[in-house]
Amino acid sequence: MYAYDEYDQTFVEERVAQFRDQVRRRLSGELSETEFKPLRLTNGLYLQLHAYMLRVAIPYGTLSTRQLRRLGHIARKYDRGFGHFTTRQNIQFHWIKLEQTPDILAELAEVQMHGLQTSGNCIRNVTADQWAGVAADEIEDPRIWSEIIRQWSTLHPEFTFLPRKFKIAVTGSPNDRAAVKVHDIGLRMHKNDKGEIGFEVMVGGGLGRTPIIAKTIRDFLPKQHLLSYLEAILRVYNQFGRRDNIYKARIKILVHELGAARMAELVEAEWQQIKDGPLALSPDTVARIAAHFAPPAYADSPTFTPEFDALRLENAEFRRWLKANVAAHKRPGHAIVTVSLKPEGGVPGDMTADQMDAVADLADLHGMGEVRVTHSQNLVLPHIRRADLPALWRRLSELNLATSNINLVTDIIACPGLDYCALANARSIPVAQRITEKFNDLARVHDIGELKIKISGCINACGHHHVGHIGILGVDKNGEEFYQVTLGGSEELSASLGAIIGPALPADRIVDAVGNLVDTYVALRQDGERFLDTYRRVGIAPFKERLYAPA
Amino acid sequence: MPLLKNGAVAADPWHKIVNGEALPPDGPVILPFERWRAERETLLGRNTPLGVRLSNTHSVAELEPDLDRLEVIELEFPKFTDGRAYSQARLLRERYGYKHELRAVGNVLHDQLLFMQRCGFDAFEMEKADPVTAWQAGTSAFSVFYQPTGDGRAPVERRRAAGAKAV
Numbered sequence: 001m002y003a004y005d006e007y008d009q010t011f012v013e014e015r016v017a018q019f020r021d022q023v024r025r026r027l028s029g030e031l032s033e034t035e036f037k038p039l040r041l042t043n044g045l046y047l048q049l050h051a052y053m054l055r056v057a058i059p060y061g062t063l064s065t066r067q068l069r070r071l072g073h074i075a076r077k078y079d080r081g082f083g084h085f086t087t088r089q090n091i092q093f094h095w096i097k098l099e100q101t102p103d104i105l106a107e108l109a110e111v112q113m114h115g116l117q118t119s120g121n122c123i124r125n126v127t128a129d130q131w132a133g134v135a136a137d138e139i140e141d142p143r144i145w146s147e148i149i150r151q152w153s154t155l156h157p158e159f160t161f162l163p164r165k166f167k168i169a170v171t172g173s174p175n176d177r178a179a180v181k182v183h184d185i186g187l188r189m190h191k192n193d194k195g196e197i198g199f200e201v202m203v204g205g206g207l208g209r210t211p212i213i214a215k216t217i218r219d220f221l222p223k224q225h226l227l228s229y230l231e232a233i234l235r236v237y238n239q240f241g242r243r244d245n246i247y248k249a250r251i252k253i254l255v256h257e258l259g260a261a262r263m264a265e266l267v268e269a270e271w272q273q274i275k276d277g278p279l280a281l282s283p284d285t286v287a288r289i290a291a292h293f294a295p296p297a298y299a300d301s302p303t304f305t306p307e308f309d310a311l312r313l314e315n316a317e318f319r320r321w322l323k324a325n326v327a328a329h330k331r332p333g334h335a336i337v338t339v340s341l342k343p344e345g346g347v348p349g350d351m352t353a354d355q356m357d358a359v360a361d362l363a364d365l366h367g368m369g370e371v372r373v374t375h376s377q378n379l380v381l382p383h384i385r386r387a388d389l390p391a392l393w394r395r396l397s398e399l400n401l402a403t404s405n406i407n408l409v410t411d412i413i414a415c416p417g418l419d420y421c422a423l424a425n426a427r428s429i430p431v432a433q434r435i436t437e438k439f440n441d442l443a444r445v446h447d448i449g450e451l452k453i454k455i456s457g458c459i460n461a462c463g464h465h466h467v468g469h470i471g472i473l474g475v476d477k478n479g480e481e482f483y484q485v486t487l488g489g490s491e492e493l494s495a496s497l498g499a500i501i502g503p504a505l506p507a508d509r510i511v512d513a514v515g516n517l518v519d520t521y522v523a524l525r526q527d528g529e530r531f532l533d534t535y536r537r538v539g540i541a542p543f544k545e546r547l548y549a550p551a
Numbered sequence: 552m553p554l555l556k557n558g559a560v561a562a563d564p565w566h567k568i569v570n571g572e573a574l575p576p577d578g579p580v581i582l583p584f585e586r587w588r589a590e591r592e593t594l595l596g597r598n599t600p601l602g603v604r605l606s607n608t609h610s611v612a613e614l615e616p617d618l619d620r621l622e623v624i625e626l627e628f629p630k631f632t633d634g635r636a637y638s639q640a641r642l643l644r645e646r647y648g649y650k651h652e653l654r655a656v657g658n659v660l661h662d663q664l665l666f667m668q669r670c671g672f673d674a675f676e677m678e679k680a681d682p683v684t685a686w687q688a689g690t691s692a693f694s695v696f697y698q699p700t701g702d703g704r705a706p707v708e709r710r711r712a713a714g715a716k717a718v
Contacts, residue, residue: 007707011695018692022662038632039662121632151697151707157669158641158700161634238638273646278699278706284715285708 001062001370002147002292004112011154012109015116019043020102027099042122042160044115045101049422052096055118056108060128060146060170061089061373061380065360068371070111072356078104083356085341085349087413087464088167089127089373090118094420116154121162123153123234128170129177130374133293134336134382136328140189140197142172144290145226148281152227159234163241164249166234167206179375179491181205181214182467184251185233188493192220199226203233203263204255205495207461212252213495215260217267223286225271228279232271236263296368301333301385311390320404320446321393335386337367339379339396340403340411344440347429348414349377358399366392376413376452378406403442409451409518410436413464417457417474418481424457426474426481426507431455434511439518448518451531454489467491469532470517471498472510483510487517487543488535501544513547520546554654555675558686565602565623581623584609595620604656607635611642618649626672628657637670644671645701664689669702 004012019039026036040046044055056071063071071091075083078100079093086092096104108114117124126149128142129135149168153159159166169183180186186202199221205214221229233251240258242248255263311318327336339359341349351359363371363381366388372380384392396402405411412435415421417428432455439445454468458475465471471486483505486498505513518531520543525534535543554563567581574580574597581602587594594601595617602623603614614621624643626636636655643649654674655667661679668690679685699706705713 005711007695007710011693011697014693014695021688035660121634154697155666155693156698157666158637158698159634160666161632161637161663235638239635243633243635282712284712288711288715 001064002059002143002289008112009109012112012114012116015043015114016102016105016109019105023098023102038120040101041119042117043101043105044118045096045098046119047422048094048420049418050420051094052098052101053420054093054096054101054104054115055086056091056093056113056115057118057125058089058091058113058373059150060126060132060143061130061375062132062143063371063373064111065363065369065371067111067113068356068360068363070107070113072353072360074104074107075353075356081354082350082352084347084416085351085373085377085379087375087377087415087462088118088125089130089375090125091373092416094416119165120160121164121166122160123156123162123166123168126150126153126168126170127178127183127375129173130372130380131177131327131336131382132172132372133295134329134331134334135173135175135177136330137173137175138330139174139191140172141290141293142170142178142187142189143293144286145172145187145189145199145223146170147289147292148226148286149230152230152279156234159238162234162238163243164246164251166237166251168230174493176491176493177374179464179467179495181493181495182207182211182464182491183214185230186214187226190220196222198222201229201233203267204252204260206250206252207464207466208250209247209459209461210250210252211461211466211497212256213497214252215255215263217260217264224281224283225275227281228275228277229267229271231274231279232267235270236266240266295331296370296383298331298334298368298383299385301387303333303386305387307390308387311393317404317442318390318393320442321402322389324404324406324408324446325402326389329383331383333386335384335389337381337384337389337392338374338406339381339401340405341378341401342405342411342436343400343403344410344436345433346400346436348412348432351379355399355401358395359401362392362395376407376411378411405442405445407450407452408445409439409448409453409514410445412436412453412455413468414455415457415462417455417463421457421462423460424474425459425476426457426483428455428457428463428472428474431472431474431483431507431510435514438511438515448522449530451518451521452490453514464491465489466497467495468498469530469535470514472514475504477504481507483507483513485510485513485517485547487540488532490532499540501540502548516547517543552676552678553682555677555682555686556652556673558690559683561674565600567604579622581625584613588613591617602652605639607633607639611639611647614643614649615647618643618647621649621651623652623654623674624649625654625656628655628659628663631658631660631663637666640667640670640672641700661685661689665692669696669698669700669704671701 202214418424456463467489489498579600604625
């Protein structure tokens, strides 16, 4: 994985010193809260309902075990002993004291981390496929390009006061695991007719109160032009994006108002002026970055061992875990393991400091010392020897981190909701917890199959409800929590937005409603159909009819 | 309002013409862009230094024919969070080769000076009581820069490449 050199390290230390001075000016009264707010936000520090929240960037979701242990240490020393992994592959600490934040950032800088660009109207922390570099279906490692984007976007002097926040996601696989079509820019690596690898460039995707699927403005961008093309898009957006209305300021509205063809013309015209300038990527630069992502020194490992075979035969839960949480790796004898942060009754994405330390130990012991964060709020151990899977599973089970539910009904994405967030209309976490309690029979969960439930506590859609197979949106009706249900959303390359099924439901009916929708699917499904497939075949009517049928 | 140039408070000999104001017979003047556009022919015949104040919704390309003649261009930050003038500044410097004074006006704050400087501004009107201290703190906070811009600072990638060659 990427390791800072002296320049990166100097930069992040200078950033801590700058923020320490800004906090000092705030605490002494030299800066008002109004003046301080944008400064703290660009360092990831929010003021929420009960306390400050610090969001720490995890670039494209990659963590070393040293970094994960440091996050655990911060949770223990400065927070309440846990952290919350987010849909942007970051981590949030929800109970932070302002005066301690410079020290926290200094401790993070020691392990090459920071809170930079996790907030504010700038280019946010870039996200990528959590299986980058190890997925069997990968065309090229998106981390190389994500790191190049990370450096280019770091305190970009022209693009730090954009009309609105700006999110870029990269995938190097035909099976998109980075939800690139719901980002401001989505980059998909693919091969053209000549066998060259480049990027399909999509712009103007996003969720929030106006969900839109991104449009392709360039089918194939040669790799050396990545930064000049991004700069051209951002320059067009910075000049023409709306600033009169915060709800119309994202690039998706500009693309929608101009049309994708006109947007492409403006970007291409700007790009022609700068494509062969200093942003053109030299082979040396790319090679220098790519060297950081060379595969680790894998030892030969058998695909099966007697212990593995025996456990698989005798233990149904181990079989389910292999099926749901273990994926094919590029390298024979190895596997990609997803650590579920969605146990029964748990808060999606929450992890205790002790669990962080324990997972770091496991990654060092079995997995080349590397950990990833997924946008669905789980962790990944990307390089596990298959022979070690039984031992790993046993230990993860002891830690309550081996729930065999990845991409299944209880692998729920949820925003922090009204338990923490000042913007929320309703709670998200308790709804997620109650759904996991309702579906606590893992045999049944596996029988139901792939089903992605996503819950947002307000229309800002941090829980991605628009692209949930079942989406749940918290709304406020005269001071009471209600939940609006959508069906048929998807964030994959065949992306779609969910359709509203009918009137919002009160809090005490929402969990049974999910049960009702699942029962309808199970009754209607044909061979091998997932929930989404059945929905796309039969439409919303049968689901609606049964959900709102008089008791 | 103090004018900062090269980190020091500088004298400001320029007279800013407001809408409808008659031009003084001589002396350097800065005109709103609309006035400049309307009276361009006459103004170009004037034997005194000329400047233009361009709002952040105009294209800098409109000034291209006159960049040799203009000795000040003012770009506006109506709020510090409105970053359009950063793009205007880079285009003026890097695309159109504007060489004279590029002045940031409006909500110009301590913590944005470095971004402005990197985009090509070299003069700053600041409300701050102690602009020189703000300048020093604001522009010296970082020694490492990741983007190539027209300000002449070597981006990290060039320093890395030079280091790699030196080894």
